[in-house]
Amino acid sequence: MELPVAVLGPAIMQAAELAGIGVAVTMVEPGHLRNVYLSNAAVELLGGPREELLATSGLNRIAPEVREQTLLRIQQHLRGEDVPVVSETVVLRPDGTRKPLATASHQVVLDGVAVSVSFFWDLTELKAAEARARAEHQRLRGLIEAAPDAIVIIGYDGKAIFVNSAAARLLGVPSAEEVIGQPLETWLRPAAVTTARNRLAALGRGEKLPPQEYSIVRADGIRVVAEAASRPYVFDGQDVILAFARDVTERAELQEQLTRSQRLAALGTLAAGVAHEINNPLTTISLTLDLLESTLARAALAPLERTALRELGEELRDATNRVARIVGDLRMFSHSSSDDEGPAELQDVLEAAIRISAHALRHHAKLERDLPGQLRVVGAAGRLEQVFVNLLINAAQALPSGNPTNTIRLRAYPTEPDTVVVEVTDNGPGIARELVPHLFDPFFTTKAPGEGTGLGLAISHSIVAGCGGRIEVDTEVGRGTTMRVILQREQSASVPTGGPKAGPRLPSPKARVLVIDDEPALGALLKRILEDRHEVDFETVPHSALARLLRGERYDVVLCDVNMPGMTGLDLHERAIAAIPELRTRFAFTTGGLSSPAARERLAASGVPVLAKPFRSADVEALVGTILEATRSQA
Numbered sequence: 001m002e003l004p005v006a007v008l009g010p011a012i013m014q015a016a017e018l019a020g021i022g023v024a025v026t027m028v029e030p031g032h033l034r035n036v037y038l039s040n041a042a043v044e045l046l047g048g049p050r051e052e053l054l055a056t057s058g059l060n061r062i063a064p065e066v067r068e069q070t071l072l073r074i075q076q077h078l079r080g081e082d083v084p085v086v087s088e089t090v091v092l093r094p095d096g097t098r099k100p101l102a103t104a105s106h107q108v109v110l111d112g113v114a115v116s117v118s119f120f121w122d123l124t125e126l127k128a129a130e131a132r133a134r135a136e137h138q139r140l141r142g143l144i145e146a147a148p149d150a151i152v153i154i155g156y157d158g159k160a161i162f163v164n165s166a167a168a169r170l171l172g173v174p175s176a177e178e179v180i181g182q183p184l185e186t187w188l189r190p191a192a193v194t195t196a197r198n199r200l201a202a203l204g205r206g207e208k209l210p211p212q213e214y215s216i217v218r219a220d221g222i223r224v225v226a227e228a229a230s231r232p233y234v235f236d237g238q239d240v241i242l243a244f245a246r247d248v249t250e251r252a253e254l255q256e257q258l259t260r261s262q263r264l265a266a267l268g269t270l271a272a273g274v275a276h277e278i279n280n281p282l283t284t285i286s287l288t289l290d291l292l293e294s295t296l297a298r299a300a301l302a303p304l305e306r307t308a309l310r311e312l313g314e315e316l317r318d319a320t321n322r323v324a325r326i327v328g329d330l331r332m333f334s335h336s337s338s339d340d341e342g343p344a345e346l347q348d349v350l351e352a353a354i355r356i357s358a359h360a361l362r363h364h365a366k367l368e369r370d371l372p373g374q375l376r377v378v379g380a381a382g383r384l385e386q387v388f389v390n391l392l393i394n395a396a397q398a399l400p401s402g403n404p405t406n407t408i409r410l411r412a413y414p415t416e417p418d419t420v421v422v423e424v425t426d427n428g429p430g431i432a433r434e435l436v437p438h439l440f441d442p443f444f445t446t447k448a449p450g451e452g453t454g455l456g457l458a459i460s461h462s463i464v465a466g467c468g469g470r471i472e473v474d475t476e477v478g479r480g481t482t483m484r485v486i487l488q489r490e491q492s493a494s495v496p497t498g499g500p501k502a503g504p505r506l507p508s509p510k511a512r513v514l515v516i517d518d519e520p521a522l523g524a525l526l527k528r529i530l531e532d533r534h535e536v537d538f539e540t541v542p543h544s545a546l547a548r549l550l551r552g553e554r555y556d557v558v559l560c561d562v563n564m565p566g567m568t569g570l571d572l573h574e575r576a577i578a579a580i581p582e583l584r585t586r587f588a589f590t591t592g593g594l595s596s597p598a599a600r601e602r603l604a605a606s607g608v609p610v611l612a613k614p615f616r617s618a619d620v621e622a623l624v625g626t627i628l629e630a631t632r633s634q635a
Helices: 005-018 040-046 050-055 064-078 122-145 163-169 190-204 249-298 303-334 344-363 380-396 434-440 455-467 520-530 542-550 569-579 581-585 597-606 617-634
Strands: 021-028 031-037 086-092 097-108 113-122 150-154 159-161 211-216 224-235 238-247 365-369 407-415 419-426 469-477 482-488 512-517 535-539 557-561 586-589 610-612
Touching: 021 040, 031 040, 031 050, 040 113, 050 211, 064 086, 064 097, 064 249, 064 569, 097 122, 150 344, 159 163, 163 238, 190 211, 190 469, 224 249, 249 617, 303 597, 344 365, 344 380, 344 407, 344 419, 344 542, 380 407, 380 419, 380 455, 455 469, 482 586, 512 520, 512 542, 520 535, 520 617, 535 542, 542 557, 542 569, 557 569, 557 617, 569 581, 569 586, 569 597, 581 617, 586 597, 586 617, 610 617
Parallel strands: 365 407, 512 535, 512 557, 557 586, 586 610
Antiparallel strands: 021 031, 021 113, 086 097, 097 113, 150 159, 150 238, 211 224, 224 238, 407 419, 419 482, 469 482
16 A cells, blocks of 8 residues: 655645654555655665665664664554653664664554654764763772772662772771661761761751761771761762761870860869868868877876777878878879979889789789889889889779689880880779770779779879870770880989988977968967967968068068968068078978969979978978978078
8 A cells, every 4th residue: 555645745744854853654564664754854864865765664774783672662562562652773874874863653544544653863962972971970980999088979868879999998898889778877876877867968958067077886896987078969860978988086086185185184273273172171180180189198088088089089080091192192183294203213113012002912813023123214203103003903903802813913024115014914804895995084983982083093194194105905804904004214324312311300499480371270270289389470361471571570480381362372482582581491381282383393493391281280390390400500
């Protein structure tokens, strides 16, 4: 059956030509397809010539690799089956070029004849653009894969869509494929998950966010800190979040150390102030107890009553001494370094620490020692001794009571080029990993209530850091703990030793004493204690005391508090000796502690004897006697 082209009508043919796309009308005959109309654009797309194309259906122009698929789709279309309206194919033109086409066909009846009307258009530029996009996509993937930082593409549902090898390494998995599809909960702790999801929502709203640190739990259980910077992105046509992350664990640890150091410094200042405020009333209590004890010794009492009162006094003295030890710890904690920087003989320090802690060790564990002989280290012997006493006693208290296998090992050895390591190791229960970062925090303790103040390790950390060393902790639950102290070796040729010990003191002669203290109760007690042997004046206002001295009142001893409002004892001393030089050897200071390093330096530079609070009556009388002996020997 023939279908005259005229049936299409001039208007339809003109419209087809003006459309600029290929239009073909194909008659459907039993077992045969034949083109009866081709627009000029169709002839151009198929590569002509028109006569040849009109004599056939044009199927022979379909490229071999897509011919079978195209024929199948045409057959399905002719049978009326559901097929996509638009499909793609490739034609092989007579000149050998290949042209990708998009086609759309529809069956119609023209003048009683069933025909197929096809529209097709050139996809060459589109396919070239897609090829360029794929190449760019591959290049981008290559760059992402080669990036040293972790790159993660996350959907707004919080699941990983793509990760590079650096991200897999950060998460501790062997391949990136193991991360794909995993939610945030797989790697982040609950609080971090909440933060991450809130940030995803904010990014989705178009907000710009700064980088965020996340605590990540790797596949091997190791915790690391990663800093991630995120931004919205379109990946494979999907709205996603592109995140760049890097391991900042070391930086976070350094920041934590800095924060801890700043916190310790702030607490040290606070501790010094607290120690000073406690030491004043504590000294008053101590001196009052001395007076009560001397009064009790002279009182006419029945033996049982005297014994009961003496026992009460001893209980008060024990309580006072316990408070004094705690305050001493606070004062020690407040000083980040020692005035005496050493050097110290490490062997002597360790032997002294063993002797001091021997009683506590004897009832808890067997002590093994491996000491290399004399090694000089930077640091004050007395303060380093306190460090190792703390570590030995802590190790003993960590061991289970009554276990005959309890062992503490004290080992010291030099390391190259200029350090010495001291290890205190116990075979106790170890310390839980989450507690280790807090071991050196002030007032943190794992001991039972009443067994520790939580200052021992904090003080030890301050002492060791103050002489240029550090303390490391190596512990495992069920395997014991090693506290490792790394100290700087000292290359100097000699070690300073203490001066000669004072012998028994004879009663001091009578003298005029000026007591200066802004605490009325404490000053009154000092006056009462000293006035049995001396003529004593007492001033609570430092300016009034200075006025006494400057107007010529003569005193053999000036006992002056350091911390006073309006004028410090240091200022009073400097102004007094500037006007009256002979007072230089007659001053003595009392102090409950100095929070300022500058004040401590001034106090040390003054050369004035210092009586640290809390003190007892005998300490005051001995100090006054020392000053009197010194001034009269120079007369």
